[in-house]
Amino acid sequence: MNVTTKALDVRRRLGAAGMWPRRRIVGETVLALVLALLAGASVLGEGVAWMAGVAVAAAVASLSRRAFPGSVLVLVGAADGVFGGFWAVLMVASWSAGSRIEAPRRALAVFAASYVLCAGVSVQQAHFALSAPQTLLFTTLSFLATAVVPGLASRYRSQRRRLLRALHEHNAQLLREREIIASHARLRERQRIAQDMHDSLGHQLALIAVHTGALEVDRDLTDGQRQAVGVLREASVAAMHELREAVGILHDGTPDRAREREGEGEPAGRGVSGIDGLVTASRGTRAVVELRRTGEVRPLAPAADHAAYRIVQEALTNALKHAPGAPIAVELRYEPDSLVVEVANGPVPTNEGRRPAVSGGQGLTGLQERARLVGGMVHAGAGADGGFRVAGVLPYPGREMTTFGDTTDDFRGQSGGTVPGDGGEVIDWSGPPDRQKEFDIAMGSKKKGVVIGCGAAVLAFVVLGVVAVVFVVKLVGSEADKLMVDPSVYHSVQVGDTEAVVRDKLPHGKSFLAGALNDDAGAPPAPKGATCSSYLSTGDWPDEGSKAPAYRFCFRDGKLIEKRAFMSTS
Incomplete structure (x- = not known):
């Protein structure tokens, strides 16, 4: 793919936003503003310029996530590792990437690249005084909750919709094929009926026409009788022509053109112009x-x-x-x-002596x-x-x-066009709507699929939340054991005691908060050349204020040279 093709592809993706409906444009704008405010609030103490830059970056990422889902997800993952306030943008970007990146390998590669950047930058930044393994574990849990779970939920939803659409089209194709088979069966039956009509009624009408023609020239008939027989002959001939057309329509939907091939003229007009002939024929019956x-x-x-x-x-x-x-x-x-x-x-005039006429009622x-x-x-x-x-x-x-x-009940399908449904939508006549509705009921409604997807996402969030809470509780408990000293221990040690004896009474292990406590602004200056360790007191803390009681022990040449109590501001 050359540069021109890439530029055209980018232009096409950006231009797709121009076809969005008004509701979608409003929703995307509101979402971008909310995400920008959340991202800007994460760098509240860094200055107005930083806040504005981060907010603009979050808004741009939100608006472009549909056109460039993979690139936006990777960049947002790196930004979340730098600022830590892009978690909401990361959730939205992963939702779009999960449904829009169709190739599984590409989706896996994009999410993996986003995770690697997010974790690597987080370990380098060290927002909290955590060790590298602890930072990596916390970042992994956070990425699972804010990126992997939304991406999987979105991908499940998209794949389910595509599957239902494919099954719906397949069902419509089966219904069309069934209608075609039924139509062929009806055509075969119509041809059989047409053949029966031709063989039976055609023969009888031909006999009637022949005999009435012979009777019309009989010298023994009176003029009135001869006129009546002429009406019968003309009626029988007209009936034969109509039977031919009916047979032709039953055969292939077109009138029989045998008369044209035989050089016969068309029968009397069958419109308003032919009504005179009907009246004349009726008068021939002495009516x-x-x-x-x-x-x-x-x-x-x-x-x-x-x-x-x-x-x-x-x-x-x-x-x-x-x-x-x-x-x-x-x-x-x-x-x-x-x-x-x-x-x-x-x-x-009278009904006496007259048999009732036979009527079909149709x-x-x-x-x-x-x-x-x-x-x-x-x-x-x-x-x-x-x-x-x-x-x-x-x-x-x-x-x-x-x-x-x-x-509207056009049984021949002559109306054409589409028919609006109950909700104003256009019904797709690719299959009978009632049968398609039965198919949708059998496959499950869209609301049911949304409930299943949302339930799975909520369950994943709960599981990850429980894991995060357990991690935080254990971390806090471990740090408390490493960082806090009872006041009795502070009073039991004396300056001049060996470092080994004093260390044996102090908590074992290294706390990631100890460095911040040693550099606390409220701590007294450390003796020159001494190694100091600071701990928080387990005694009574003040009810108000941000200071906490702390102890510091300083060692030099294997002995305790100083112990001090102070109020920590960390």
């Missing part, structure tokens, strides 16, 4: 059918145009079937915003669904005169009108 048009003729969308044709066709069929002999009125009213199609029949339901998909509606019910009325309202293209029904 009284009246057609009225009002308003300025307006074009309709293809789907709405076909729906108008189907409404009239179904309504005429029902009227002829259930109310034979009753007058029928078909009306097309072109309103300003929609076309109103109305078919009404009068009451049935015709009106299909009309209502067809009209709903184009933004319209269909109403059917008894008329005021005892007859029956079917009315449909179909909008013009590009016109805004009230939707008569829930058009």
Whole structure:
């Protein structure tokens, strides 16, 4: 990687902050200010310049930890060893590094380098009067609590989120494959149904067309009978054409084009223009059918145009079937915003001697669904005169009108786009949402994962805290045994006693606080050429003030040459 590439990478990482949401920017700013105050307070006695420099360094480290997690962690580890007040910054930097450094070896190397710098600088600085092993042990415990535990918790959280995302995508892929398999099964079944329709209904309709064609030219028929047979023949031919299209749609979703290949013309229009043919065919059955048009003729969308044709066709069929002999009125009213199609029949003259017609009960339901998909509606019910009325309202293209029904249930998937979820988010239709929800429940919620991660972090903090407390207690107890002398021992020794006898009565071992006590400002000047040892008194200490009773023993040439009591200010 050359210099230009590195510069571009740095620019890209720094520019990522420009895409942060407002809440994140505010949070990062507040966090940087808090960390800067904590770091600056650690050097309170070093002057304003030092405080300002340390605070600025902490703020910069906090703001850049996401773009450069490894570098910031190493530098903050070294700064914590120098100042000792970067522990909060170290926690935040390790949290970011744990989740953003993906390669395990690189993460281990970064944390190890940060620890080595932190421990090495701490041993060199010796903020407290501790020996090198004691400083190293204390620094190790502190680094474990402030760097390792947050880094591991953050890494666990990040890996769990990636795992759940991968499993979610895998589950969505399985659901898509299952839907594809089900779709193929439906297509095979549709093809089987289409073949059955072609073999059975096609054959029967062909026979009807042939026989009615032969009957139409029979010389024994009257003109009225011959006209009725012609209507039957035309109906059978139209039914065959519709069956061909239905079979083609069932096969591959496209109409059958056999008529075009055979040179046949298209059947009568199946829109508003074809309603005249429906009325004419109905009159051929000796029914009284009246057609009225009002308003300025307006074009309709293809789907709405076909729906108008189907409404009239179904309504005429029902009227002829259930109310034979009753007058029928078909009306097309072109309103300003929609076309109103109305078919009404009068009451049935008489029911005597007539068998009830067979009905499947699905015709009106299909009309209502067809009209709903184009933004319209269909109403059917008894008329005021005892007859029956079917009315449909179909909008013009590009016109805004009230939707008569829930058009969001688009069973053909024609709406496109996305659908907002309960929380305003966009649902990913890569898999059925209800099944994805079941998957999320089975895998566990995000809150559960956060609770587990936080619980592990708290447990680690508690364990390290207990270890630190035990270490401090033992350290204090050990130092007390090495540094404190009972007043009776001080009074029992006399100047001139041999050093061996006096040393035998004094505490054994070297205390790391003894040097500070020997150099205490309250201690009297030491005799020239003498070796002195100072100890704190176990007697009564003053209730107020910062001074403590202390004893000093000075030796020269193997004898005690001086013992002094003073008030230590250490």
